Amino acid sequence: MSVLPSMIEIVRDNWLLLLVGQYPNGPLGGIAATLILSVLGIALAFPLSVVMALASLSPWRALRWPVMAMVYVTRGVPLLLIILWVYFVLPLLIGRSVPAFATMLVTLVGYEAAFLSEIVRAGIQALPTGQMDAARALGHSRLGAMRYVILPQALFNMIPSILSQFVSTIKETTLGYIINVPELTFAAGQINNRLLTKPFEVYFILAISYFVVCWTLTQAINMVERRITMRRTRDLAVSALTAIPASASGG
Amino acid sequence: MIRFVAVHKFFGALAALTDVNAEVKKGEVVVVCGPSGSGKSTLIRTVNRLEEIQSGSVLFEGRDVHGKLGGAALNHLRTRIGFVFQSFNLFPHLSALDNVMLSPMKVNGVKRSEAREAALRLLDRVGLAAKAQNYPGQLSGGQQQRVAIARALAMEPPAMLFDEPTSALDPEMVGEVLSVMRSLARDGMTMMCVTHEMNFARDVADRVWFMDAGRVLETGTPVDFFRSPQHPRAQRFLSDLHTR
Ligand SMILES: Nc1ncnc2c1ncn2[C@@H]1O[C@H](COP(=O)(O)OP(=O)(O)OP(=O)(O)O)[C@@H](O)[C@H]1O
Ligand SMILES: [Mg+2]
Numbered sequence: 001m002s003v004l005p006s007m008i009e010i011v012r013d014n015w016l017l018l019l020v021g022q023y024p025n026g027p028l029g030g031i032a033a034t035l036i037l038s039v040l041g042i043a044l045a046f047p048l049s050v051v052m053a054l055a056s057l058s059p060w061r062a063l064r065w066p067v068m069a070m071v072y073v074t075r076g077v078p079l080l081l082i083i084l085w086v087y088f089v090l091p092l093l094i095g096r097s098v099p100a101f102a103t104m105l106v107t108l109v110g111y112e113a114a115f116l117s118e119i120v121r122a123g124i125q126a127l128p129t130g131q132m133d134a135a136r137a138l139g140h141s142r143l144g145a146m147r148y149v150i151l152p153q154a155l156f157n158m159i160p161s162i163l164s165q166f167v168s169t170i171k172e173t174t175l176g177y178i179i180n181v182p183e184l185t186f187a188a189g190q191i192n193n194r195l196l197t198k199p200f201e202v203y204f205i206l207a208i209s210y211f212v213v214c215w216t217l218t219q220a221i222n223m224v225e226r227r228i229t230m231r232r233t234r235d236l237a238v239s240a241l242t243a244i245p246a247s248a249s250g251g
Numbered sequence: 252m253i254r255f256v257a258v259h260k261f262f263g264a265l266a267a268l269t270d271v272n273a274e275v276k277k278g279e280v281v282v283v284c285g286p287s288g289s290g291k292s293t294l295i296r297t298v299n300r301l302e303e304i305q306s307g308s309v310l311f312e313g314r315d316v317h318g319k320l321g322g323a324a325l326n327h328l329r330t331r332i333g334f335v336f337q338s339f340n341l342f343p344h345l346s347a348l349d350n351v352m353l354s355p356m357k358v359n360g361v362k363r364s365e366a367r368e369a370a371l372r373l374l375d376r377v378g379l380a381a382k383a384q385n386y387p388g389q390l391s392g393g394q395q396q397r398v399a400i401a402r403a404l405a406m407e408p409p410a411m412l413f414d415e416p417t418s419a420l421d422p423e424m425v426g427e428v429l430s431v432m433r434s435l436a437r438d439g440m441t442m443m444c445v446t447h448e449m450n451f452a453r454d455v456a457d458r459v460w461f462m463d464a465g466r467v468l469e470t471g472t473p474v475d476f477f478r479s480p481q482h483p484r485a486q487r488f489l490s491d492l493h494t495r
Contacts, residue, residue, distance in 0.1 A: 133301055134340035134399075138354040138406060139330035141322060148357055152344050 007201045014191050018209065021182045027101070029182030031209060037101070037176070037183060038169045041108035042116075046162065048109065049116030050155075054146060056121055067117065074114035080175050083107050087179045104176040112169055119161045123154035160225040167214050167221070174210075184209060252277045252410055252441050253298055258307035260293060260465075267293045268304070269465040275410075275458075280442045282452040282473075285462035286488060291445040292337075294462065295412050298443070299332045300325060312409075330358060333403030333411040337418050339395040341387040347374060347398045348383040351405045359406070366405075373401040377431050393424030400431055410441040417448060449492060453477060461485045 011018070021029015028036070052070070055063040074082070086107045091097050098106075127150060135145035155162075174185040188206040192199055253275040260268035267290050275281045283291050296302040297309050300316050309316045316328060341350050351370035355361040361369075374380050377397035387395050396416055403411060413432065417425040429451050436442060436455045446452065452459050452473055459476040461469040461484075468482045480486045 128338075128340070130336055130338050130340035131342065134334075134336060134342070137299055137301060137329055137332070137334035138402070139326045139358040140354065141326055144357060148353060149342050153342075156344065 003201060003204075006198060007205055010191065010195070010198065010201055011205060014187075017187050017191065018184065018205070021187050027182050029184075030187045031184050031213070033101070033181070033183040034170060034173050034185075035213075037104060037108065037173045037181070038166060040105055041112055041169050041173075042162070042166045044105075044109045045112035045116055048113040049120055050151065052113060052117035053120035053124060054143075056117060057124060070110070071114045071118060074111050079107075079111055079172055080178060082111060083175055083179060100176065100179045100181045103179060104173070104181045108169060108172065111172075112165060115168075116162065116165055119158055119165065120154065123158040123161075124150055126157070127153055157228070159228065160221055163217065163221040163224065167217050170214055170217075171210065252279075252312060253443060254310040255294070255297075255467075256308045256310065258294075258297065258304050258309060260290075260297065260302065260304045266465050268297070271307070271465075271467050273460060273467050273470055275441060275443050277409075277441055278439050279457045280436045280440075280444070280455050281458045281460055282456040283443065283445045283460045283462060284447065284449075284452065284488070289462040290465040291462055292414050293465075294467075295414050295443060295445055298412055299329045299334055301334075326358070330354075330406045331408050331410070333400075333406065333408040335396070335399055335403055335411065335413045335416045337415040339387070339392070339399045339419070341395050341399055341402070343387050346384050346386055347379065347390065347401075350387070350398055351402045354402070355405050370401070370405060373404050374398070376404075376434075377401045378427070391424060392420045393427045396420065396424075396428045397431055400428075400435075404435075410443070411435065413442065413444040413446065415445050415447070417446065447492075449477070461488065463488070 017030060019030045020032045021027060023029065023032070027033075052067045056067040056071070058064055083104065087100075087103050090103060090106065124146075131149055131153070132145055135149040136142070140148065173181075173183050176183050177185045177189065180186065185206060188202055192202040195202065255271045255273050258268050258271040259266070271294060283294065285291055293302055297304050298311060298316065300309075304317050308318065311328060311332065314328065316325075320328070341347075342353070345353060348367070348370055351373055352363070352366040355366045355369065356363060371380065371383060374383050377400055379394060379397055379401070382390060382394060382398075387398070390398065400411075400416075416432070417428050420428065425448070429448060432442070432444070432451070433455055444451075444456075456473050458470055459473050460467050461476065461480070461482065463482075463484045469476060469480060469485050471481075476485070477489065480489055
């Protein structure tokens with residue numbers, strides 16, 4: 001059984017390719033590209049998702065409608081098909097070829113924004129209606145109430161969900177393989193093509209790489225989540241109507 | 252100052268308010284009482300249009316709250332009506348001080364330093380200067396409600412509405428909130444209070460409105476209302492209170 005030694009050998013010979021792809025002689029790839037794609041994808045999707053969530057909760061149908069349509073499409077169509085669709089249609093729309101990385105990024109931003117907007121919307125709706133009532137009674141506009149009262153609370157509560165979506169995004173970047181985005185899976189494919197006889201070892205290394213990244217992040221999320229739960233239950237325990245005043249708060 | 256004219260309100264088929272005609276005059280303290288589900292909250296929430304109505308009108312300072320108002324006009328009108336909720340509804344992500352400062356700054360455009368000064372003065376007025384930096388989750392119910400009153404007062408409204416401000420409180424905390432309300436009344440604030448605190452009604456109110464099944468059945472002085480209620484339902488309501 002020479003699997004382990006040969007895996008170590010593959011990593012030793014190709015670690016740079018796995019980390020950064022062809023860089024600096026070619027485009028940035030490997031884990032670096034995977035992470036950049038995921039971080040940029042979520043970072044750009046997030047503000048878009050907040051706008052979409054607000055639109056989907058708006059009293060105006062003209063704002064609700066496009067967002068709902070987009071959410072239903074992204075829920076009902078496999079990501080791979082959306083990637084292919086953007087890959088072939090986007091160049092036609094703007095009249096010139098688009099790099100694979102940009103294609104993948106655009107697709108991810110739209111796709112993640114649709115999912116995140118549902119998370120944000122749920123977070124907004126989960127707040128007690130009294131919060132909006134109180135803000136409106138003080139004279140805040142709907143948007144002002146969202147900005148200063150509702151969103152700060154909803155987004156804070158949503159931090160764990162948003163981070164989980166980030167982990168999903170990392171896994172979804174693998175689909176960039178199909179349009180030759182030079183990310184981690186693509187790098188592994190290159191190695192495999194070169195070695196030809198070691199697919200098991202190469203893809204096992206790939207799986208471990210994703211697992212380590214995602215598992216680490218998931219552990220971090222669990223920690224954040226525990227903190228938030230702790231903070232929330234402490235607040236609840238103190239403000240609960242039956243609680244004994246002051247004694248529980250130490251305030 | 253607050254006038255209800257032939258107000259009707261439905262929740263689907265349920266008539267929540269039926270032909271309400273009544274007036275709160277400037278400087279008056281009106282206590283609204285009545286059995287659970289009689290429409291007290293609904294009525295008071297129509298004054299700043301947290302609830303819509305189906306017909307009639309609610310006039311505040313002569314302006315029809317439910318008439319054709321732009322968003323900005325309605326928001327401005329709401330700044331002139333303080334509202335205190337049964338469940339406090341403080342903003343849990345902001346300290347007591349920031350709860351009080353937020354709206355003067357973001358709605359009225361008051362400078363931070365001035366808003367802060369005014370907020371500290373108001374927190375002092377409700378006896379909570381020492382708790383300015385505490386978050387709502389770290390305050391008792393009575394303290395939260397007093398912060399909520401300070402928050403409403405920060406907009407310098409000429410009238411205040413209270414919807415059962417003490418009903419969610421432990422008995423030992425009711426007094427501290429009522430005493431803040433008494434001092435407001437003493438200073439001449441126009442107030443409309445839904446409450447079951449009959450001693451407060453007896454001592455402070457200029458008028459007591461009795462509601463049942465969506466109608467305002469009595470609008471007498473406390474003396475008349477408690478000594479000789481006219482409507483049989485009001486009589487039953489009062490005797491139920493005494494035997495409880
Ligand atoms: N959002 C709503 N949808 C449907 N029905 C409602 C709604 N809000 C109130 N109602 C109904 O309208 C009636 C009046 O309710 P309201 O809350 O005004 O009574 P209340 O006098 O404030 O009672 P309580 O003393 O229990 O607070 C009740 O029958 C209630 O069930
Ligand atoms: Mg009520």
